[in-house]
Amino acid sequence: MKILIGQPKRENNLEQLENEVENNPTVDIVLFPEGYFHQDNIQKVCNLAKSNNTIIVTGYKDDNNKDRVSIVNSLGELILERAKTPEDAKLYTLSNIKENGVNIGYLLCVEIFKGLEGLVKNDDIDIIFNPIGVGMFSEAQFEEWTNEARKIAIDQRAMIIGASHADGSYRNCGFSIPIAYCFDKNGQEILISKNDVRTRILDTKRKSVDIIENSLI
Secondary structure (H helix, E strand, O other), rough: EEEEEEOOOOOOOHHHHHHHHHHHOOEEEEEOOOOOEEEHHHHHHHHHHOOOOOOEEEEOOOOOOOOEHHHHHHOOEEEOEEEEOOOEEEOOOOOEEEEEEEEEEEOOOOHHHHHHHHOOOOOOOOOEEEEEOOOOOOOOHHHHHHHHHHHHHHHHHOOOEEOOOOOOOOOOOOEEEEEEEEEOOOOEEEEEOOOOOOEEEEOOOOEHHHHHEEOOO
């Protein structure tokens, strides 16, 4: 399976997503960050997935500017959609779904810190996606985040992949470390990237990563 890991700049349209999907027809899944698009564009995302036979994993903002989960399958169907879990609540379900024989888990941004307790144990889970909003606000947070991801990969015996936007800082603190990562089911590093927002294509079988130069607009 080939998974495109994109780190776009925040935008009001879908230009960067459209560019990645249409110019990389061999990928099976496209991962974009939390809150990438607005609720008004749901149908456009569904149409894009269907016309390119690609699963799109990301997150969107609703009309109240709240973050929500989004997975669209290759038939253009929104197959996983829910609110983001509040910081003081247990992880919302449904947080995993099976599509085309692949059991997909989902943790939206800081939900990763609920993953060890909140994800239902599932021996068949293959990949856990972690769309992230903006970058890390410190080197310490970067280390904490990737270490938590590694623990979840080992606990669930599943590959875990995350990516943030290329720009923007947490609550406008003025500091941002864009992040992308991937650990295999044994917690072994396949990708850890910071301050490098180039698009990557992950081959899950070979556990290899190819960089696509200048692919994002």
